[in-house]
Structures are given as structure tokens and as C-alpha cells.
Amino acid sequence: MVTNTDIQDLGHFINGQTVLGKSGQFSDVYNPSTGTVIARVPLATKQEVQEAIAAAQAAFPAWRALSVGKRAEIILRFRQLITENIDELIDMICTESGKTIEDAKGEITRGLESVDLAINAPHLLKGEYSVNVGGHINAYSLKEPLGIVAAISPFNFPVMVPLAITSMAVAVGNCVILKPSERVPCSALFLSELWKEAGLPDGVWTVINGDKDAVNELLCHPAIEAISFVGSTPVAEAIYATASKHGKRVTALGGGKNNMVVMPDADLEHVANAFLGAAYGAASQRCMALSTIIPVGEDTANKLVGILADKIAKLKVGPYTDAEVDFGPVITQQSKDAIIGYINRSLEEGATLVCDGRNPEISKQSNGFYLGPTLLDHVKPGMEIYEQEVFGPARNVVRVASLEEAIALINAHELGNGVTIFTNNGAAARKFTTEIEVGMVGVNVPIPIPVGYHNFGGWKRSRFGEGHMFGPDQVRFFTKAKTISEKWIEQGNDVTSSFAFPSN
Ligand code: NAD
Numbered sequence: 001m002v003t004n005t006d007i008q009d010l011g012h013f014i015n016g017q018t019v020l021g022k023s024g025q026f027s028d029v030y031n032p033s034t035g036t037v038i039a040r041v042p043l044a045t046k047q048e049v050q051e052a053i054a055a056a057q058a059a060f061p062a063w064r065a066l067s068v069g070k071r072a073e074i075i076l077r078f079r080q081l082i083t084e085n086i087d088e089l090i091d092m093i094c095t096e097s098g099k100t101i102e103d104a105k106g107e108i109t110r111g112l113e114s115v116d117l118a119i120n121a122p123h124l125l126k127g128e129y130s131v132n133v134g135g136h137i138n139a140y141s142l143k144e145p146l147g148i149v150a151a152i153s154p155f156n157f158p159v160m161v162p163l164a165i166t167s168m169a170v171a172v173g174n175c176v177i178l179k180p181s182e183r184v185p186c187s188a189l190f191l192s193e194l195w196k197e198a199g200l201p202d203g204v205w206t207v208i209n210g211d212k213d214a215v216n217e218l219l220c221h222p223a224i225e226a227i228s229f230v231g232s233t234p235v236a237e238a239i240y241a242t243a244s245k246h247g248k249r250v251t252a253l254g255g256g257k258n259n260m261v262v263m264p265d266a267d268l269e270h271v272a273n274a275f276l277g278a279a280y281g282a283a284s285q286r287c288m289a290l291s292t293i294i295p296v297g298e299d300t301a302n303k304l305v306g307i308l309a310d311k312i313a314k315l316k317v318g319p320y321t322d323a324e325v326d327f328g329p330v331i332t333q334q335s336k337d338a339i340i341g342y343i344n345r346s347l348e349e350g351a352t353l354v355c356d357g358r359n360p361e362i363s364k365q366s367n368g369f370y371l372g373p374t375l376l377d378h379v380k381p382g383m384e385i386y387e388q389e390v391f392g393p394a395r396n397v398v399r400v401a402s403l404e405e406a407i408a409l410i411n412a413h414e415l416g417n418g419v420t421i422f423t424n425n426g427a428a429a430r431k432f433t434t435e436i437e438v439g440m441v442g443v444n445v446p447i448p449i450p451v452g453y454h455n456f457g458g459w460k461r462s463r464f465g466e467g468h469m470f471g472p473d474q475v476r477f478f479t480k481a482k483t484i485s486e487k488w489i490e491q492g493n494d495v496t497s498s499f500a501f502p503s504n
Contacts (some may be wrong), residue, residue, distance in 0.1 A: 059203025113452025
């Protein structure tokens with residue numbers, strides 16, 4: 001039995017210290033595997049956000065003045081501390097998000113790719129130099145930090161997304177304020193301790209906990225220069241609109257509805273195995289999770305659905321403490337109820353049930369927020385379950401007659417995060433990669449998430465603004481260019497006035 005004394009009150013991390021919230025307002029943090037409250041996270045007031053911004057402003061001049069090599073040394077130490085403390089971090093991710101241990105390990109490893117890229121800041125910040133562009137003038141460009149930037153992260157990657165959207169920002173000389181998801185705040189607070197231990201000066205890294213009120217203050221405050229957001233599409237769109245209106249540089253990554261096209265020549269056993277992990281891993285709570293499988297031709301569809309039904313029946317759902325489980329719970333009871341609602345309405349709209357996960361058998365008995373794997377066949381465009389991002393293990397089969405039909409279907413959808421094709425036909429793959437309107441495309445790769453040194457981001461309503469997560473675009477996003485034209489005149493060589501527009 002959980003008593004109130006087992007529930008920890010969390011704080012914020014401001015100016016190098018953990019401080020308790022002053023608002024008296026809290027949000028419950030659950031262990032989704034057991035359904036119990038494990039902590040209360042404070043919801044910051046406008047004033048607390050302002051205090052955090054003031055601390056960051058005070059830290060900025062010294063941080064930007066520190067050599068980029070010294071900054072990289074601190075980030076390298078931070079990386080070492082993450083790997084030294086990886087077991088504690090895994091445990092934290094699993095406890096607050098419900099992920100399996102292997103999945104949490106994978107998330108940290110992918111997050112470290114962003115830290116690795118940030119350690120390369122001395123190389124990535126090198127500017128451009130042109131000698132004698134005209135009139136003995138040399139021109140060079142610099143990449144300077146923006147100042148105070150804010151990052152807002154979702155619940156489904158408690159470590160990877162915060163690392164991905166903050167590491168480069170810190171490395172290039174900004175001070176960063178992270179507002180993590182109120183459902184998974186523990187991991188972000190733990191990262192704060194590691195930054196401190198790594199020697200990051202106070203005020204350079206801040207965690208402010210809260211909900212939309214805290215976010216709103218970050219979006220409107222004049223000292224915040226840029227917003228890097230990752231979350232659902234409706235919130236991403238609203239963040240983009242408000243922050244842009246307040247003159248900030250914004251990148252806002254939204255949700256996904258990711259398809260796997262299966263050509264008749266593909267090896268269907270292999271396809272089914274690839275689909276299972278990419279569709280149901282992390283209880284389908286990934287922006288790059290496959291939500292729909294699109295077999296081309298009735299024969300392909302009939303065979304594939306049969307193979308999938310057999311394999312899905314063998315999947316195991318339960319808490320991360322059971323090493324045998326394939327995936328854990330969804331994040332909240334509300335999320336579970338919403339997913340069941342989607343399944344029920346899809347059946348009313350004409351979908352058919354291949355596998356029903358609404359009342360799953362759980363490997364260990366508990367009150368966690370579990371759903372089993374559901375597969376719905378004969379799903380069609382226009383049905384709610386096809387059009388909306390369903391953030392849980394209810395997946396679809398949409399049958400099409402041709403590759404052209406599959407491409408047209410995917411291109412007509414408002415989201416364009418990830419997509420993949422499974423085929424042995426190079427011409428089909430080439431047609432697909434050329435004509436598809438989606439940001440991240442796979443060929444025989446089930447989850448085409450770019451590695452940390454390539455840009456990550458969707459198209460259409462999966463991304464608002466012009467920045468990317470991961471990759472070299474992070475350097476561009478978190479810096480501003482300054483271009484200097486420089487001329488030194490030898491003594492006695494006077495400059496005469498010229499009233500013509502300068503040219504080379
Ligand atoms: P969410 O949009 O509900 O919340 C994301 C963040 O925004 C949280 O920090 C939350 O506190 C804050 N927030 C929520 N409502 C807000 C509002 N009205 N105003 C201001 N801030 C608000 O997303 P989530 O449920 O935490 O995460 C899941 C979603 O994130 C899914 O849609 C998933 O596809 C998406 N996601 C996208 C990517 C990507 O790279 N494109 C990566 C991970 C997750």
C-alpha cells in the first residue's frame with residue numbers, strides 16, 4: 001500500500017540548486033506499471049519562471065565568453081557521468097514512463113548521440129573566411145549564441161528528447177531552460193545533477209517544472225530568444241503561433257502517423273517481425289512508431305494478416321521488472337481509456353478486429369495502465385483511427401491495390417513524420433523515396449530515425465518552423481550569424497570618400 005509519505009515532492013533546478021516550488025500547485029507523477037503515484041511535481045508560477053530566466057541571464061555573459069574547447073570539456077564530462085550513472089537513469093525512465101529496460105537503454109544511447117555531436121562544437125562552430133573580397137577587405141562569418149533559449153519536451157522520451165534539444169544549445173554558448181513533461185520530470189532533474197557534477201556553471205542549465213502556464217511565460221518573455229518544442233501536433237502548432245508572434249526563433253516537432261508499405265515481393269516473415277517491434281515497442285508511444293501497415297494487393301494482405309495474427313498472439317505485456325515482456329503500459333489511465341475509445345469507434349465505422357488488446361493478460365498482476373496489442377483490418381481513410389495519431393498499441397491494416405495508391409494515400413495525410421517501404425524491387429523503392437512527401441523515409445528499415453549527426457524532423461503538420469532535432473541543423477538553429485568585413489590600411493594610404501554603393 002502506498003502512503004502519502006512514499007510520495008516525493010519534487011522541485012525545480014534553478015541557478016545550480018534544487019528549489020522547492022512556491023505555487024502550492026502540483027501534478028501527480030505516476031508509475032504507469034503499477035498505477036500508483038510516486039511523486040508530485042510543482043507547477044511553476046509566472047514569477048518562478050521569471051526568476052529562472054533572470055538566473056540564466058546572469059550566467060550568460062561568462063558562459064558565452066568561455067572558450068568553446070572548455071565548454072566541450074564540460075560536456076564530455078557530462079557524457080561520462082551519464083554512462084557511469086546509466087543504471088540509475090534507466091531505472092528512473094522505466095519507473096516514470098513504463099518502458100522496458102532494453103528500451104530505456106536504447107533511448108539513452110540515442111540521446112548520447114546528441115551529446116557526442118555537441119562535444120564536436122569546436123569543429124562545428126568554425127566560421128567562413130574569404131581573403132580580399134575587394135579593396136583589401138577580408139570577410140569572415142561567426143556563429144554566435146542566441147542567449148537564453150527554452151526547450152519543452154514530451155513524456156515519451158524522458159531523456160533522449162531533452163538531450164537532443166538542449167546539448168548543442170549549451171555547447172554553442174547559450175543558457176538553456178528546459179520544461180520537461182510533467183508526467184516524467186524525475187529524469188530531467190537527475191540530468192541537472194549530472195550537469196552540476198560535470199562542472200557546468202550555475203544558471204547555464206535550468207529545469208522549470210510546470211504545465212501550460214509555465215510554458216506560456218517562456219513563449220512570451222522577451223529574454224527568451226528561441227523555443228525548441230517536441231510534443232503533439234495541436235500543441236506544436238499553438239507553440240509555433242505564440243512564440244513566433246513574440247519574435248522568437250521556433251522549431252516545434254509534432255506527432256506522426258507512420259506507414260509501412262509492403263510490396264508483394266517482400267519476405268512477409270521478415271516484414272511481420274520488423275513491423276511488430278516498430279509498431280508495438282514502447283506500447284506504440286513513439287512519434288516514429290508504425291501505426292499502419294499497407295500491403296499492396298489482396299494476396300499480400302491476406303497472407304500478412306495471417307502471419308501477424310499468429311505473432312501478435314505471442315507478444316507479452318507487463319511491467320519492466322519482468323525481463324520477458326515485449327512492452328509495458330501506456331502513460332496514464334486517461335490515455336488507456338482514449339485508446340479503447342478509438343478502437344470501439346473504429347469497429348462501428350467498419351474496421352474488423354484481428355487481435356483485441358482491450359483486456360490484456362498481464363505478466364504480473366497490477367493496477368498499471370496496460371493495453372495489449374490490437375490489430376484492426378479493413379481500416380480506410382476517413383475513419384478516425386486512420387486520420388488521428390493514436391498514441392497506444394492499436395494498429396491498422398489498410399489494403400491497397402498498387403504502389404501508386406499507397407503513395408497517394410500517404411501523401412494525402414496531414415502528418416508526414418516517418419514512413420517505410422519493404423520490397424526487393426529497387427525501382428519500386430526508388431519511385432517511393434522520390435515521390436513520398438514525408439520527412440524521414442525508410443527502405444527495408446522499420447523505424448527510419450536518423451542517427452544523431454543527421455537532421456531529424458517530419459514534414460507537413462509533423463513539424464512547424466524551420467529547425468530540426470539532432471544533426472548539424474542544431475548548430476544553425478541555436479546560433480546567429482555575424483559577418484565581418486575587415487580592412488587594415490597601411491599608414492599613409494588614405495581612404496577617399498566614395499558615394500557609390502560599395503562593390504568588389
Ligand atoms: P504534449 O503535446 O501533450 O506535451 C508536450 C509538452 O508540452 C509537455 O511538456 C507539456 O507539459 C506541454 N504542453 C502540453 N499542453 C500544452 C499547452 N496547451 N500549452 C503549452 N504547453 C503544453 O505531448 P505528450 O503527450 O507529452 O507527448 C506525446 C506527443 O509528442 C505525441 O504526439 C508524439 O508523437 C509527440 N512526439 C513527437 C516527436 C517528434 O520528434 N516529432 C518526438 C516525441 C514525441
